[in-house]
Amino acid sequence: MNAPAIDARKWMPYPSAGGAPTTLYCLPHAGAGASTYLPWRKELQPDVDVVPLQPPGREMRMRDEPFENLTPLLNDLLAAMDGVWQEPFALFGHSLGALVAFELARRLSAGEGPRPAHLIVSGRRAPQHPSRLPWIRMADDPMLLEIVRRLGGTPDEILDDEQMRQTVLTLMRADLGVDQTYRYRPDPPLDVPITVLSGSTDSHVTMAELEPWAECGSAGVDIRLVPGGHFFVVTQRETVLRRVRHCLVGSP
Template sequence: MDSLWFRRFGTEESGAVRLICFPHAGGSAASYVPLLRCLSPRFDALAVQYPGRQDRRREEPAADIAGLAGRIAAALRPATGRPYALFGHSMGALVAFETARALRELGAPAPLRLFLSGRGAPTRQPGPHDRVPDDGAILATVRRLGGTSAAALADPDLLELALPVLRADYRALAAYRPAPGEPLETPVTVLTGDTDPVVAPAEVVRWRDFTRSGCEVRVFPGGHFYLDHCPAAVADVVLDGVRAIQEAAGR
């Protein structure tokens, strides 16, 4: 695996299905450590490290969602010879979706399943929660959503590091428009918290319009960062979703 883009928090699980996880706005690969620990050794689980954060902090953050996904897809393409799945949370759900589309354009085998968490389906106009005009609005949004990112912003030094990345990520979200294209041939599992303040149920179910292979919705107790509190339950959903595809294919 490309060491610039992908982080494995543990040992490589030879022969296991590979799961690639995409972080939320302002997030890093490390945000997936609790989930990845629950998935090992059942999956060879890795997380994407976007430019501009942690060990890539000297790089410019990505300017747009589709462009970022295209770069990730190019790095991931050589590793798609074994079964794999994609998991994205919040902004990461859009990046995972666009990565699946970019991999299709590259002629790569399709992922077994796409797991899209904490995000409604793409629309032709940015949602109100993606339009944040200044730093004050960004910080208010992050604090309202909660999670580890909100707690970290109480530290002035961490805030100084986090703000450039958050600005770039929210600019990319506000500018995102899904390009026209055929639905994916990959089944989708959508995961959401039952009290998520930014993801309406109607937005969640519209993901079914972006695949020809079925879309299921799984609801968990909690808000936008519900998965911080139940990584084992989320890992079980991932396991069941991949296992169902493998059994249907007779693998």
């Protein structure tokens, strides 16, 4: 008996609106969900159709077990999206989402689906550099809570609520585990244009850690600094969206 097909709607809770000349599939940072990109949908229409992708373990997929390793996460995503990709399309990911988008682009370009027209990675050191965080799987909850607070992006009122805090820590332990168990493999560079965005004051990503992105693509790698820290995608959203629109449709 064949295994049941993975429902693409789980990964795409906010499906394509259609009508735009290009589609942008977006992957969230650690601990976040697809709704992070909902404001982008209205702001990038009619030029770009934003389709947020939803990994398990968050928002409407709260009951689904989150992945702790990248390979099964990608296997699940690729199986769900088989025959569903709306071309032409680009990939965007912030922080952990940038790593997922990069390896997704690699597998699509290797023949596991249609090749993306552009890859935009944000707030992430080059994949050649391993995580600088303490080993998450050995951290107790107080240590993990300290790490999550230091990373930012999670409101204090959530972390101060006992029940919500435990939910966040469970998800962050899995998501950060995806990052820390990842091992870069030196495959041929992607034949896809790559844009790298990074916060100018991001303490989690140094310029030295950004530079090896240049080795990851053979069709041009453009590294751009944006004012702000790690979550410049929130504080400088208009600037980021202008850059995204320029990458995909060439408008200023």
